[in-house]
Amino acid sequence: MSDQQPLPPTPAPALDLKNIQGDILSGLPKKTETFYFFEITDVTGFRTNLRDFVPVIKTVAQTLKDREAIDKHKKESGHGGHKPPTIPLVGVNIAFSHLGFAKLGIDDTKLVDTAFLSGQRQDAQTLGDKGTLDGDKFVPDWDAPFKQDIHGVFVVAGDSHVTVDRKVQLIEQRFKVGTPTASISKIVSIVGDVRPGDQDGHEHFGYLDGVSNPAIIGFDKNPPPGPAPVRPGVLLLGQDGDEDKDGRDPWMADGSFLVFRQLFQNVPEFDEFVNTNRLQLPGLSAKEGADLFGARLVGRWKSGAPIDLTPFFDDPELADDPLRNNNFHFTAERDFQKLCPFAAHIRKTLPRADLEDLGFSIENRRIARRGIQFGPELTRAEKQQKKTLLGRGLLFVSYQSSIVNGFQFIQQSWANNANFPFGEQTPETPGLDPIIGQSGDAPRGLMSGVNPNTPATTVDLKDVWVIPRGGEYFFSPSIKALRETIAL
Numbered sequence: 001m002s003d004q005q006p007l008p009p010t011p012a013p014a015l016d017l018k019n020i021q022g023d024i025l026s027g028l029p030k031k032t033e034t035f036y037f038f039e040i041t042d043v044t045g046f047r048t049n050l051r052d053f054v055p056v057i058k059t060v061a062q063t064l065k066d067r068e069a070i071d072k073h074k075k076e077s078g079h080g081g082h083k084p085p086t087i088p089l090v091g092v093n094i095a096f097s098h099l100g101f102a103k104l105g106i107d108d109t110k111l112v113d114t115a116f117l118s119g120q121r122q123d124a125q126t127l128g129d130k131g132t133l134d135g136d137k138f139v140p141d142w143d144a145p146f147k148q149d150i151h152g153v154f155v156v157a158g159d160s161h162v163t164v165d166r167k168v169q170l171i172e173q174r175f176k177v178g179t180p181t182a183s184i185s186k187i188v189s190i191v192g193d194v195r196p197g198d199q200d201g202h203e204h205f206g207y208l209d210g211v212s213n214p215a216i217i218g219f220d221k222n223p224p225p226g227p228a229p230v231r232p233g234v235l236l237l238g239q240d241g242d243e244d245k246d247g248r249d250p251w252m253a254d255g256s257f258l259v260f261r262q263l264f265q266n267v268p269e270f271d272e273f274v275n276t277n278r279l280q281l282p283g284l285s286a287k288e289g290a291d292l293f294g295a296r297l298v299g300r301w302k303s304g305a306p307i308d309l310t311p312f313f314d315d316p317e318l319a320d321d322p323l324r325n326n327n328f329h330f331t332a333e334r335d336f337q338k339l340c341p342f343a344a345h346i347r348k349t350l351p352r353a354d355l356e357d358l359g360f361s362i363e364n365r366r367i368a369r370r371g372i373q374f375g376p377e378l379t380r381a382e383k384q385q386k387k388t389l390l391g392r393g394l395l396f397v398s399y400q401s402s403i404v405n406g407f408q409f410i411q412q413s414w415a416n417n418a419n420f421p422f423g424e425q426t427p428e429t430p431g432l433d434p435i436i437g438q439s440g441d442a443p444r445g446l447m448s449g450v451n452p453n454t455p456a457t458t459v460d461l462k463d464v465w466v467i468p469r470g471g472e473y474f475f476s477p478s479i480k481a482l483r484e485t486i487a488l
């Protein structure tokens with residue numbers, strides 16, 4: 001089983017935090033974030049503009065300083081006074097698609113990753129997205145901007161729209177957007193916002209997100225108990241733990257693959273499904289029965305508390321305690337999904353001891369998630385009509401040293417696979433991940449384990465509540481690569 005392993009006796013070689021883009025290891029701090037997708041229109045112009053722009057890119061070292069400043073500000077404003085709730089801080093990162101490298105004339109074959117090299121549009125059918133066939137070509141049901149060739153993305157994260165918009169303007173100035181000497185043109189920019197009030201940190205279905213991310217050996221100093229920390233090469237190319245470490249070109253070191261997906265969420269419809277299927281157990285009110293059913297779809301309560309540790313009632317104190325809220329392995333139960341359904345979103349996407357007890361490592365499946373919500377809060381009309389009228393959802397972002405091992409594998413082989421997790425301990429077919437599992441146009445089938453007392457009870461996942469409408473695979477290079485290989 002995967003009890004937290006001690007750090008290695010000899011310290012891992014220090015990472016060069018000034019060489020790694022900030023979002024990868026520490027997450028750019030954000031209340032709002034703009035993803036600015038672009039096409040390179042003038043290669044030489046772009047490489048020249050980029051040379052001057054590299055100093056603007058925020059590194060991990062700078063991001064850690066920003067986080068310290070935010071913590072200090074929070075402490076000070078906690079002692080009364082009239083300080084504003086946030087301090088003006090903004091960070092910019094940049095990443096390129098395979099088509100972007102091709103346009104720049106940069107040979108990226110040693111990035112190796114077949115998902116990256118084919119691009120996400122080509123991969124959409126593998127991921128289970130809905131779409132149509134144009135001859136033998138699959139065309140996903142995506143929004144128009146993502147059907148174009150995207151060369152790169154600027155990720156701009158900050159405390160407010162004012163600071164972020166100012167940075168976006170700076171990008172447009174530096175790359176001369178809209179002028180005769182422009183080196184890029186904007187394809188689309190998409191804005192994400194943390195949800196307001198007590199929903200800060202919660203995704204649109206209402207569940208706290210961002211609780212469990214991999215701790216990195218040599219970077220996270222005191223990782224809380226939970227899944228074993230991973231080697232830095234699980235996220236960073238060229239580092240220990242990168243499966244293709246020895247075959248990379250030197251410029252690829254310290255970069256990471258960035259997966260972007262725009263996932264729309266049908267919230268009123270999801271709420272209605274949860275309410276209709278609420279569990280009717282002795283001692284539970286109707287609301288508690290609905291909350292329990294919802295928690296069994298996700299594997300955590302809305303507070304973030306894991307149902308593996310608190311299976312019948314939410315426990316906000318447990319949720320708030322970093323020493324406890326990720327310290328479970330799905331082992332307490334060889335109980336056949338009494339505590340947590342096999343198909344629950346967090347069990348599908350990180351099966352912990354379900355695999356480790358069978359002798360499989362989960363290290364190379366770990367991804368660092370850095371998403372943000374987009375779209376407005378539910379309106380009264382939507383609540384009344386129980387129908388989505390406005391677009392909202394998750395701008396999903398993950399970093400990993402292999403998309404094939406990380407995001408693609410999780411989506412295709414785990415979330416979309418009704419028979420996973422497998423083995424003797426799963427007498428009932430788990431079914432698809434009810435949150436993100438996809439099967440193209442085919443029905444999603446049944447999910448078992450919804451009722452803790454009778455795990456064979458199933459529910460029909462005939463509706464979908466998470467709908468991908470676009471995305472791309474990118475590579476977020478090191479500062480050195482930006483300066484010496486990509487810029488002129």
Ligand code: HEM
Binds near residue numbers: 263298367466
């Ligand atoms: C709109 C779509 C999605 C929603 C609403 C959603 C929601 C959540 C929530 C509430 C959690 C629990 C909090 C946490 O552990 O951080 C979670 C965890 C997680 N999700 Fe998602 N998620 C979505 C999409 C995805 C996708 C597309 C993937 C990857 C293919 C994914 C992978 C994960 C992973 C790896 C975890 C952490 C599991 C763990 O370490 O225990 N999620 N998600």
